[in-house]
Amino acid sequence: MKLMGSGIRLSKHLVALAVLCIGSVSLAACAKDEPPAFPEGSWQQRMGKIRAAVRGDEADPAFAATWSGYRSHLQAVTGLPVETFEASDYNGVIQAVASGQVDFALLGAGGYANVDTQVGSKALPFLLVRQAEGNTGYYSALAVRTASPFRILADLKGKTIAYIDFNSTSGYIYPRHELIKQGIDPERFFAKSIMAGGGTQALLAMMNGRVDAAMITVSAGTPETGFATGNHVSLARRGLINLDEMRIIWTAGPMPNSPYVMRTDRPQAFADVLRGALAMLPYEKPDVWASMGQAPGNDFHPVSRADYADIMAIRAEDISQRRSGSGE
Template identity: 50%
Template sequence: MARSAWRAGLLVAGLLALAGCGERAPSASADWRGEIKEVKMAISGNNDDPQLVRRREVYREHLSKALGMPVRLYESSDYNGVIQAISSGQVDFANIAGGGYANVDAQVGDKVAPLLTPRQAEGETGYYSALVVRAASPMKSLADMKGHSLGYVDYNSTSGYLYPRAALRKQGIDPDTFFGKTSFAGGHTQAVMALANGQFDAAILQASGGTPETGFTRGPLRTLAREGLVDIDDFRIVWTAGPIPSEALVARTDRPQALIDLVRGAMAALPYDEPALWTEIGQLDGSAYTAVDRRHYQEIIDLRREELAQRRGGGRP
């Protein structure tokens, strides 16, 4: 525990200032250790990606060492499981996408707060939605998709549902009438495979590790291509939206402040304390965590509110 906890402690002061939380002084008391026997964190499970499996184990081991106590990860096969786990207080922390956090914020407000988000070496803290078609498709642009079928990822997916629908409306396109048929695939992996199998004419997928101008190096398409399940050349991006604020490490604010500060510091120290592991789990060289608060996700919170208003008005998914 010594080295990581010491490093985490040094980082806490700076992170508190950056996050705008300096008014709450960390508790010097260790009494919370007598009340909390293990730290619980919720994450979205995806055993299709070995990097994500490895990442979960690295996070667990790193936090356990830094905190000097067991860390238990609760995996959910869908977005809603993580949302409900942190909203109900069943877990102390969670890794959650912006759309999921907006859902949590609507349910419990400031009982859950964002702490950290990944930042790339160039300073970017976001990723993209990509409308993907099969390479052999006659569709060359978004306009060509009118009347054709589209697969969304999940209602609680930021890049696979919430953000691209808002972006389409900003372009004067009603996503509820523009496409011939829409449905949910249930996950990014499922959306890729459904597109490959011809269930949809196009799918909305997450894309990262680049920009629309430079191309992307990460995302479900790249992951499945690395595993040999699809050929990346069999697909083509015809439209993008973004950048979208990246996922957040969030905390229940009713947990001891000293615990929150230690976890925040330990996670922020990971790319510096364990640089080899950081890149091994798929993080880009030069990337790290940066402190955030609710304001970082305000756009997503507003978009979710607008989407709910659209649905109440009779729109279809």
């Protein structure tokens, strides 16, 4: 599965667009704690603030750093306060976007597919993060404990597995689709499955012996070269696991990176500014970009609904199978 075209790296021309669109902001007011003055009828006055939905994870310090970076950057560019609404699970973010409670959000591909079935073109993807190597996709990975006897997928027949979430692309929807393509019915192959609620929780459930295997998310690499980022790397950096105590025995992918999704019933000027403000971040504020956990060379890449057509079809197929009782 590939995203359409290699595209052009978003850079300076969008910086100019963002600056032009917000030229009416009172810089003196923005430099202080006083509310900025906006022209009557401007998009800033009409919106009053920018609202983003995020899936919160108080246990992961990278979460706080990432969204603190976005808040400070967008507030500086637009002069508007930025509020982030934290949801405890994937569905909370999905419903916040679908109901229009927020203006934009970072969603998994499967989460966006869910939103699309609810509101269609009222919410559309517009950017994703591209790695320095040019990759715009990531992988599902099946992890087991190094001390276990499991070395290939077939070894897990009749064993237990932790998925991430029903709405997780890499942690449920996509790998199950790939298993079925290989002639494996996940419902009969595994003796038991649980929904851990997140990649961190799934991996810890496996490492703690609650299940035999965990479906996790990995990126910045390939099955042949290994992966530089993922749930396992994040936990290792926090000292919660040792990488030599686990191994990956199966992967599926790549699938398109998680999209930033925007409500389209907002002012067009806001859409232009948001797109430009995010695109300029890696170039104009590399220190902030790095503090958000992004590697040097990572940037944003434009996407559209068409880039997620395959994921939409896979999700629809999975739901159909589960309803009919042939899949889950």
